[in-house]
Amino acid sequence: MKVSKEWLQEFIQLDVPAEELAEKITRGGIEVDELKDYTAEIKNLVVGHVQSVEQHPEADRLKICQVDTGDGTNQIICGAPNVVPDSYVIVCKVGGRLPGGVKIKRAKLRGEVSEGMICSLEELGINEDQVPSEYRDGIFIFKEEKTAGEDALRALCLDDQVMEFDLTPNRKDALSMIGVAYEARALFGGEVSLPEYGIDDAHLGDDAELSVDNEDDLAVPYYAARVVEDVKVYPSPVWMQIRLIKAGFRPINNIVDISNYVLLEFGQPLHMFDRQQIGSDKIVTRYAKENEKMTTLDGKEQTLKQSDIVVTNGNEPIALAGVMGGAFSEVTENTTDVVIESAVFDAFSVRKTSNRLNLRSEASSRFEKSVSHEFVLKALDRAAYLLQKYAGGKATSKVISAGELDVEDSTIEITEDYINNRLGMDLTVKEITDVLGKLGLVASEKEGILTVSIPSRRDDLKIKADITEEIARIYGYDALPSSLPEYSKITPGQLTDVQKKVRVIRHQLESLGLSQAVNYALTSRSQAGQFTEIDETLDLLMPMSEDHAVLRTSLVPHLIDSAVYNSNRQQKDVQLYEMGRIFIPRGEAELPLEKEMLAGIVTGDMHRTDWLGTKVPADFYAAKGIVETVFEKLGMSAHITYRPSSRLSEMHPGRTADIILENDTVIGFVGEVHPAYANENDLDSAAVFEISMGELLEKAQGEIIYQQLSKYPSITRDIALVVSSETHAGDLVETVQKTAGKYLHDVFVFDVYEGEHLEVGSKSIALRLVYLNKEETLTDAEVEDSYNPVVKALEAQGAHIR
Structure with missing residues (x-):
């Protein structure tokens, strides 16, 4: 809604500058987006009387006009096709200015002197789409007789400022000049005058x-x-x-x-x-x-x-x-x-x-x-x-x-205490009725109850809270009392343990190159059962669309969608993570269980360095490495183990592992997406993980014990074992850790081989054992005493030394 101050004056007299009017209306709850002053960039603009028009001798489209501007006759060259003798026009005199920084100077056009400019409405800053069609290709001509030399802006009613309101949907009353007049009356006082509507x-x-x-x-x-x-x-x-x-x-x-x-x-x-x-x-x-x-x-x-x-x-x-x-x-x-x-x-x-x-x-x-x-x-x-x-x-x-036209006022009953309790004020009944009266709302009081009559122009006022809001905004939000909260004990502000851990997780994932994704908690019925063993879903009664019909039971499907969206736009290397909630139904009588989860997806190549020709494929090991770094940062690596898994049909049966917390609790999974599922979604390959945040955040981290770096060298022993294809490398590592003695510092798998020179159903697993004595230099004899029991234990487990 654009409100002209000049027009508004016909409904209510306002002796305030336009800037003050706009400021107070904004403070009263209606935001004034823009205040346009039509006089701001204009100078020396007058009404001119065109006395004669002659053809320019050197230009077919130009005409020589003799124009009376009130202080004499000036010759002005004009190219408008509609300029005619004995007409009243808008003239910007020499030394004048027009919007856009245009300065009017004395000039020669094809050998003829021009002292001024006859203007069109567009040259005064009027939008071309709003110019009447008869003036669109020419100058503006007054239809009635004017006085040469008078202020052209005043003659055009452009000696004005216009406010543009940004109205909220409930303020339909301000979509009219009368409605704005009532608003101005509430803020500045005065009386509203209705326009003449009596007919003959x-x-x-x-x-x-x-x-x-x-x-x-x-x-x-x-x-x-x-x-x-x-x-x-x-x-x-x-x-x-x-x-x-x-x-x-x-x-x-x-x-x-x-x-x-x-x-x-x-x-x-x-x-x-x-x-x-x-x-x-x-x-x-x-x-x-x-x-x-x-x-x-x-x-x-x-x-x-x-x-x-x-x-x-x-x-x-x-x-x-x-x-x-x-x-x-x-x-x-x-x-x-x-x-x-x-x-x-x-x-x-x-x-x-x-x-x-x-x-x-x-x-x-x-x-x-x-x-x-x-x-x-x-x-x-x-x-x-x-x-x-x-x-x-x-x-x-x-x-x-x-x-039937219902013109009866509606009523709202309210009390003085209701208003004061919510505004923190101590207004009297008279002060309340005075404020409401400024808004044109008649209020009467009987036995402590205020009955407020609501005219249909303000039918946005429906409940007691609306009346309270009206009083607050007209009284002035700045005038509402303020106070500091009362407190008896001061505690330092700090992050909770959970907040600290969440920040550690985010920092670690982002440092590895993953970007955070934020997806809807709503998903489609087809995706609701993917990457989860939860069979039931929680359906919405009135979904926005089929794609947002149920609450999600896993974060992974939306991450897959995000990866597909990027892949379709030639962004094949995607690394994303998300922290959010899943919703597990617990029957119609109970609210669903909300679980905080952490999930991630990697596709394409990671850490690509083209000039060195190096990259890390986004496979099971890459995803598992990301997860392990998170556990390490949280100090939980010692409590986590991995176990092969094939419980989820969307995951690769041979490249997926459940993540096990101590006491054999499954807290998530990590692995590669099944090739068939990846092909259905136009992905070459993808590795994902999903972990329950509750177990991660609830697990106490314990004290961190620092140890001095050893000044003595370590000794390594490599052992290559031929085992059954069904044997898990983790079981072999666990056997080594149990039997290697006190000097074993680390053990890890550095090679796995299946193929030629090995029997069918067998594979070779190579382990590296690192021994270290932090008190003195280890001898070969001490290492052998620790190494031999390991070999025997592994052989007892069915392994053969290559």
Whole structure:
């Protein structure tokens, strides 16, 4: 909503600068996005009287004009095709300025002196789309006689500042000049004056030839019309055109401009029908028939649904109610009689129709918020009054209507204590009623109960909290008392143990190159059962879409989707992690169990160094390495073991491991995605992991014990074992750790081989044992004493030394 201060002054007198007005309105709860000053960049702009026009001798498109600017006659060269003698125009004199930093100087054009510039509306900062068509390709010419030399901005009603409101959906009252006037009254005081809407009743009568009927009172609670005859279609007055332009409308003609002008005054959309083009003597409102056709004012044929409301001539639609009129009944240059429509339409239906057909209009934006009933008839009469005054029309009918117009005020009961308890204030009843009175809300008090009457223009006020909010914003949010919280014990601010661990996990994963992903907690029914053994799902009653119909039971499917999205855009190397919740159903009587999980995915290559030709494939070992570094950072490596797993059908059966916490508790899994599943999702390969955060965060970390680095050398022994293909390397490592004695410092697998020179069903596993004595140098004899029991234990386990 764009609000002109000059126009607003007609409704309420405001002796404050525009900047102060905008600031206080913003502090009162309506944000002023922009304050446009039409005078800001303009200097020496006057009305000029064109006395003569001659053809430029050296240019076909230029004309030499003699223009009286109030202080003498100046010669001005003009290229506009519509400049004519004895006309009043806008002139920027020598030394003047125009928007955009344009300076006007004395100049020569093709040998002829030019002292000034005759201006178009675009050159004054008016948007080209809002300029009337008759002036779009030329200069602006006043229709009435002016005084040469007078201030052109004042003559154009452009000596003005315009505020642009960013309104919240509940403040529909500020979508009209009257609504803004009431808001200004609440903030600055004064009285609101309504525009003149009394019509000349000399020609009024009962128009028996036109009738109105509403087939559905819920769709159209009230419909009213007036007939105005003998109108003449021509441009509307300059002041009306300029006010419409400042409000963001393009002037069309006096009939259409009056309907838009009244819409801005009262916030009540109107529609003007050509009486002769309606096609019958009755107007019938109803719901449209399925697939019914009509052509709207924009020239497009619309296919209607049964949820659309239409205004008809008894047979076919002549308007899409609350959205847009029909093409064949629109006002044209040949129109002589008009029917003015002012109605109340069902807000939900208008909004649904407008969104479906993508027909957004000033009318629909107001109807879909519901219009104020108190202005329906006032706007109708105001339009008829303006048609009489500026179109030469005669109102020949009284109001022709159907339905009931509810203009009764609603009431809200509230107490002084309710307001003060919520605002932390100590307002008296008089102070409360005074504030409400500024808003135009009448409040009466009886036995401690305040009864507040709510007019329909403020039907956004529905509950006691709304009244409290109105008092707070008008009283001034800055004036609300403030106090520090009371406290008796001061504690230092610090992170909890859980918060510290979460930060450690994030820092570690991001240092390894993984980026954090944040996905919806909602997923599709097909994905809900993937990468989990949970069979049940928690379905939403009214899902946004099929892709967001159930609560997720695993984080991995969404990470797969993210990897696919990147892969489809040539980003094959993806490393992502996510921390979030999964939801495990516990029956209809209980809320679902919410578990915090950590999940990740790696695809393509990791740590690629092209100039060295090195890279790490995103496979099981890469994912397992990432997980192990997290456990190491949390000090949990000693409590974690891995066990081969094939419980999840989406995971590779031979390259997946369950993650085991002590006491044989499975807290997650890590491994490669099954090739078939990867192919279905257009991924070459992918490795994923998912871990329950609860067990990670609840496990106490314990004390960290630091030891001095040994100054003595270590001794290594390598042992290659031939074992059954079913033997797990972890079992061999565990055997070594149990039997190697006190000098064993580390043991790890450094090679696994299957193939030629080995029997079928066998494999070779090579272990490296590292021995270290931190007190003195180890001898070979001491190492052998520790090494021999290891060999015997491994042989007893079925291993053979290669």
